[in-house]
Amino acid sequence: MQLQATNSPFTQEQAELLNQLLPTLTESQKVWLSGFLAASQAAPSASGETPQAVPAAAPAAQPVSKEITILYGSQTGNAQGIADSSSKTLKENGYEVTVSSMSDFKPNQLKKLKNLLIVVSTHGEGDPPDNAISFHEFVHGKRAPKLEGLRFSVLSLGDSSYEFFCQTGKEFDNVLEDLGGTRLTPRVDCDLDYDEPAAEWLSNVVEALNGKQEEETGGVSPAGVPAASGESQFSRTNPFQAEVLENINLNGRGSNKETRHIEISLEGSNLSYEPGDSLGIYPENDSVLVDMLLDELKWNAEEIVTVNKKGDVAPLKQALITNFEITVLTKPLLQHAAQFTENEKLHELLSAGHEEELKNYLSGRDLLDLVQDFGPWAVSPQDFVSMLRKMPARLYSIASSLEANPDEVHLTIGALRYESFGRNRNGVCSILCAERLEPGHTLPVYIQHNQNFKLPENGETPIIMVGPGTGVAPFRAFMQEREERGAEGKSWMFFGDQHFVTDFLYQTEWQKWLGRGVLTKMDVAFSRDSEEKVYVQHRMLEQSKEFFQWLEEGAILYICGDEKNMAHDVHETLIGIIEKEGSMTREQAEDYVARMQQEKRYQRDVY
Missing domain, CATH: 3.40.50.80 (Nucleotide-binding domain of ferredoxin-NADP reductase (FNR) module)
Incomplete structure (x- = not known):
């Protein structure tokens, strides 16, 4: 609706100026302006007299603070990557953002914050990562302040194959509430495949901060998940197909071990790294194990299945080799699988009071064990693959300097072989590298930056x-x-x-x-x-x-x-x-x- 001199108390010149201004204002700017005008009407005049209040359509909302602090606790760099890219997205949405490692944050500043985002991984058996320990102890200690004015949200990273999945994030979420904070959005717990839930969490955070629905803000770009390396187009979600240059066994004849030294070309990728960073590799499952699984289920290897939310499809065998994790069991997987079998032993294993028995079952077994132990199965191939986790990348500490080896990255990988429950087992990526990877082959890779493991800037530091x-x-x-x-x-x-x-x-x-x-x-x-x-x-x-x-x-x-x-x-x-x-x-x-x-x-x- 356009203002006119005839339908408003403004002159034609004022109406034209307002018609130019109003369409450019955001919702939060309009709210602030209405509050400002209402306050100016209520304030005493210079003569000490109070003007008569003008009628208002509704009470003005308090302006939302545009200052946001993001604290991350990260062991391998995933949480830091999400924190950094979330900061970029929030800045694009007009917010003033401060990003800090929990170890660098001064705890006495906590009570001054209005908006706090926590991005934290869980390390080991439910422990905080090293750079989160001191802050974790502070908020759980006697010196932690009351935080009634704080709005917060927690993104928790973990691995559902561990008993204390996302434990550190859960603890931060609970303690911030106990201290009086109010959740902007509910905590999101991410498994190894965190890209989509992390992007959705950030989108919900922006909606909550803006106080409006996603369609009004235009949504949040998927760039809210971390890019793996500065200017390169290649990342965790878009890995580079890197050629293998060398693959040699470092151990001498007669050793009980097999350790592969692998040299990989990064030429043409524009990927860069520093000592202390890691290389992520998306491996493939052993086709022999996949064949055993298909034989057990009596399924057609060529049946077409959908492999992701985008709707991409592949033959069943290829999907099980490339797209899905089949060598690790998790409690959520068993809970999903229980819907497709009437086997009483599985339902009993998942029932209350059997936690220790379940923990023991999950350790050292894989998807083939699950299929063999708890049939018969009333499940289609599509429903079966839909309950599996995406193939997670394996991270390996980089064993080379880019300065010394331009366009190359070197890895040191120990081959993992062991016997468990009457069957020989292999590490998915390490045995791929040891037995099936030759010079000239390619691997899908990305750089995982890790600022928590870095050489000192001063070369004189011991x-x-x-x-x-x-x-x-x-x-x-x-x-x-x-x-x-x-x-x-x-x-x-x-x-x-x-x-x-x-x-x-x-x-x-x-x-x-x-x-x-x-x-x-x-x-x-x-x-x-x-x-x-x-x-x-x-x-x-x-x-x-x-x-x-x-x-x-x-x-x-x-x-x-x-x-x-x-x-x-x-x-x-x-x-x-x-x-x-x-x-x-x-x-x-x-x-x-x-x-x-x-x-x-x-x-x-x-x-």
């Missing part, structure tokens, strides 16, 4: 690296990078494996770096070369005095490898060394380590 087995990978990248930069800071490597003769990964390279002074010191532990097993933490203890001296000089400590055993033992050893050499109590030593983490002087890439 570093200590602890990386047994394939945990050596990022430290090979560190050494290549420091050599290219001409870094002069001291460096100390702790490496361990089973046998010196067959399992000393990249031995000649370490020796050359020692000879050239790029690497200052190296200690090795080969557990099977002596009667009593020796591990990297034992070498740390043997060098405890010098180790602590390096820490006192400001050295950054890096740990890479198995979390459950190695990383736990190294962490305990670290506390013991600080306690002994620093003449501290256990509590003081733990505080020392906590400060190291806060200062980014204790960084872990564990799995």
